[in-house]
Amino acid sequence: MxxxxxxxxxxxxxxxxxxxxxxxxxxxxxxxxxAAYSNDSKMPDTESATAIELMRDNAPDSAGASGTVVWRAGVGELGVRERMTAALEHIALSPGVAAVVSPYTEAGARQIAADGRTAYATVNFAEDEDDLAESDVDAVRDIATAARTATLHVELGGGVFTEAPAVSKWSELVGIGLACLLLLLVFxxxxxxxxxxxxxxxxxxxxxxxxxxxxxxxxxxxxxxxxxxxxxxxxxxxxxxxxxxxxxxxxxxxxxxxxxxxxxxxxxxxxxxxxxxxxxxxxxxxxxxxxxxxxxxxxxxxxxxxxxxxxxxxxxxxxxxxxxxxxxxxxxRRDLVAGGPRPNTDADDGVWARWAERVRRHPKRPAIVAVLIMAIVAIPALSIRLGAADAGNDPASSTSRKAYDMLADGFGPGFNGPLVLAAQTPDDTSRRALSDLVDRLGATDGVAAVTAPPAVPGTTFSVVSVVPNSSPQSARTGDLIDHVRDDIVPAAEDGSRLRVYVGGTTASSNDFAATLIAKLPLFIGIIVALGFLLLTAAFRSLLVPLIGALTNILTLGAALGAIVVVFQHGFGTELLGVGSAGPVEAFVPILVIGVMFGLSMDYQVFLVSRMHEEWSRTGDNHRAVRVGQAETGQVVAVAAAIMFSVFAAFAGGGMRVIATFGVGLAAAVALDAIVVRMLLVPALMHLCGRANWWLPKWLDKVLPRISVEGAPESEQPARPADEPVSAGR
CATH class of the missing domain: 1.20.1640.10 (Multidrug efflux transporter AcrB transmembrane domain)
Structure with missing residues (x-):
């Protein structure tokens, strides 16, 4: 280097x-x-993905992107009907639109709520959401919003019409500004x-x-x-x-x-x-x-x-x-001119030196306090509920949230997340079995309504819509999906060639979460094992990487705990401008674990590398731990404060996913640097004594040697005569 x-x-x-x-x-x-970004989160080899593929192959109008135009007024009034019919006819002629189902047609007769004031039209596009031209969506949006009047409220719902939140352009600048301020105060x-x-x-x-x-x-x-x-x-x-x-x-x-x-x-x-x-x-x-x-x-x-x-x-x-x-x-610079070079005394003087000495004298007490603090923050993580935020979590002022609320009020809470059943019916027996399935679904607890096409001889594919009586994010909806898949559908398929696959947005979210949860132990095992091997090779120790791995688990728990409190229980989501409480996005824990495991390892490396440097020089464990903590304490604290500022600034940027990362990482970094690295790790290393640096001889021979501190260089002269010190520049 x-x-x-x-x-x-x-x-x-x-x-x-x-x-x-x-x-x-x-x-x-x-x-x-x-740019060529894609938010395709479909999971291959899942039931919901199979349902999507079947609909794409057999009912292309149902497989493309779709959205809803929702309005509320006196629906029976002639003026409203004429105004919305004209708008929908205009939308149907727009580029990229495959079909529009109006509530004023026979096919859409059920799209008027029982209160007679709320109705919606379904807009199906020819392309998937990722392939859909933004101009086509904007054209439909402009036509729909142009139909608004003082008494006619028109909103747009569905993923295709959900506008990206207004992301603050100041997040990066605020984070950078705070970092500069902290660095200026220190340096x-x-x-x-x-x-x-x-x-x-x-x-x-x-x-x-x-x-x-x-x-x-x-x-x-x-x-x-x-x-x-x-x-x-x-x-x-x-x-x-x-x-x-x-x-x-x-x-x-x-x-x-x-x-x-x-x-x-x-x-x-x-x-x-x-x-x-x-x-x-x-x-x-x-x-x-x-x-x-x-x-x-x-x-x-x-x-x-x-x-x-x-x-x-x-x-x-x-x-x-x-x-x-x-x-x-x-x-x-003036001090250097006046007094000449001075030795580094960080290990013996200052706040961090005194703190390090206090931890050395009484290691058990700070260790217990640190574990209690981290455990308390991590406890909410035990109740984490994975899923996907939807329009119901959008800010109350957004058109997608207004459309969501109007549909929930007019048609029931489950209307915003119906289960979509893709059914293959190759013969008459399977078609009769599907008819029986529809009847049984209609009588199932938790189901508000079932919509199925009329039985037509020769039809080999059908799409059935099942509306739960609970919201898409409710645990009861998840239970209903499991019940339909595990009990109701297998019973209907038994003895026939009927094959039914349960899909829809809610089912896809559940499948995504289930797949990630199933693979989470493998992911954690791999990164912990690799991190353990890297630290073992670097510090020639078994206890140091073990302490690092165990304390990292506490940090990860704290990160997830903070996320659950804020985003799942809703303490501060409106303040952050990211809507209301809801389940944690399924992929967030994976990313937080990956990022935070690496960041917490960073602090472990910076802290322990100075300890190892002193241990290699003196062979005194207590001195090595104390000196390492004293000399790195300030810079680790400042580094954590900077990272906290950056992450916290992004948390207020307006994007729910990024805000979730920001909150989790900000909380974890602060706790990891102050509680774990400055309390728990030094205390444990004092308690372990010389065993910190023990490594079996056979393992020492096998492991590659990685030098973190570098080979010591010979001391340089104070300063060559031809390099003057300037105090004024």
Whole structure:
């Protein structure tokens, strides 16, 4: 690492121009190619996916994207009927529209509510939602909204008409601004404060351009760039912070600029690379799930982390070389001129040194307190309910939420999430069996209504709609789906060639959640095992990685607990501008676990690498733990505060999924850095004593050697005579 750092320092202008050239090239390529995002979350090999495929093959009008135009007024009034009929006829002629079912036709006679004031029309498009032209949707939206009057309320519902929330453009800027403020308070130097931000932004923007291009070769959800920016800004600023902090400490001890950069990169730089790789490993662990939309998120986020690490170990040394001693504050430069180099006393003086000594003297007490705090925060995670947010969770002012509420009020809570049964009826016996199934479904507890086409001889495929009497997000609806699949449908199919597949939005969400839950143990096992092996190889220890793995589980529990409290129970969702309470998006825990496992490993690496460095030098466990905690305490706390600020800023950006990540990661980072790394881990390592650094000889021979701290360099002279110290620059 020192050789790379020296090269980047010596060729600093070239490095800066290389980064600028890379960014411009990627930006032009992305501008030319355009974005190609897809939110396709269908799960292959699930019953709901089979139902979709059957409808696509046998009833294309039902398989394409669809939405509803909902209105409320005196439906029986002639003026309303004429106005809406004209609008619907206009919509039917719009490009991309396959069919419109009006409540004023025989086919749509049931689309008028019992109160006589609410009605809806179904709009079926020819293409899937991912393939549908936005202009076609906008045309239908414009026609429908033009029909509104003072007494006629017209809204649009369904996924195709759901408008993306107004995402705040200020999220990134607020996070960056808070990070700069914190860095300025710590470093007392404007240059030192902006360097980590410049480095992180360079890595993140480059990654965003690359991610846009990546969308042309694999499935990437439209939240992938925002997720990448959220993670990249947090880790990028932190990684650069650790290197800049080490460089400043070296300068204050009298090391010249070039040698200081090399030493900082050979210690903190190595830790940054190792920590970044652990995050990448945790993110890429999601690939074992085999789910396209998650694969894209994982690869996009991992690419962002890789590029921010690359910026930290190449661009940052070049920028540090350009600044020279201006990375120190004016007072520090004056002190260096007046008093000369001074030894680092962080291990013996200051708040963190006193705190580290207190933990050393009484390790049991902080360990117990830390476990209790983390357990209390994690308890709500035990009641987590996975699913999918729908229009009922949208902000109350949105047209999709208004349409959702109007349909629920007029037709019942289950109307917004009907079960859609795709039935194959190859012969008369199977058609009679389907008729019996429809009758039994109508008499089933939890079913409000069943709609089926009239029996027609020779029909080999039918679509049956089952409306529950509970809302789509209700646990009772999930129970009904299981009952229909496990009991009612098998009984109807028995003795016939009838084959029925239960689909629909609610069933698809349940299948998605069930698939993820089934694969979750494999995912956790893989990332924990890989993380354990990496830490074992780096620190030549079994206890250190074991402590890291166990404490990471506490952190993950705290992250999920915070998410459940805010988004499932609704404490603060309206304040964040992301609608009302609802189930947690099924893929959120997977991503939070992957990201947070990597981030918590980061803090473990930065903390323990300094401990291991001191242990290797002195062989004194208590001193190693105390010195490591004292010297890294401030920078870890500042790093956590920066990451908390970035994540919290994104939580208020207006997107429910990103807000969920922001809240979970912000809470987890704060608790992990302060409670786990500054209380629990040092306390446990004091209690374990020299056993922390024990590794069986046979395993020591087998494991590869990974140097996180780097080989110690010979002490450099205080400062060459030809490199004067300026106190005024």
């Amino acid at each position: 020192s050789a790379l750092a020296r090269w980047c320092h010596e060729h600093r202008l070239s490095v800066v121009f290389l980064w600028a050239g890379l960014l411009v090239a990627l930006a032009l390529s992305a501008l030319f190619a355009g 007392r130097s404007a240059w030192a404060a902006v360097l980590p931000v410049i480095t992180a932004v360079a890595g993140v923007v480059t990654a965003l351009m690359a991610t846009m291009l990546l969308g042309h070769v694999m499935t990437l959800a439209d939240v992938t760039p925002t997720l990448g920016a959220l993670i990249g800004l947090g880790v990028g600023i932190d990684y650069a912070l650790f290197i800049v902090n080490r460089h400043r400490r070296n300068l204050m001890t009298g090391v010249d600029v070039a040698s200081s950069i090399a030493k900082a990169m050979n210690t903190s730089g190595r830790a940054v690379v190792f920590a970044g790789l652990t995050v990448v490993v945790a993110l890429l662990g999601m690939l074992v799930l085999g789910i396209g939309i998650l694969n894209g998120m994982a690869v996009g986020a991992a690419l962002t982390v890789l590029l921010t690490v690359s910026a930290a170990v190449t661009l940052l040394p070049a920028l540090l070389g350009m600044l020279g001693l201006r990375v120190l504050g004016r007072r520090q």
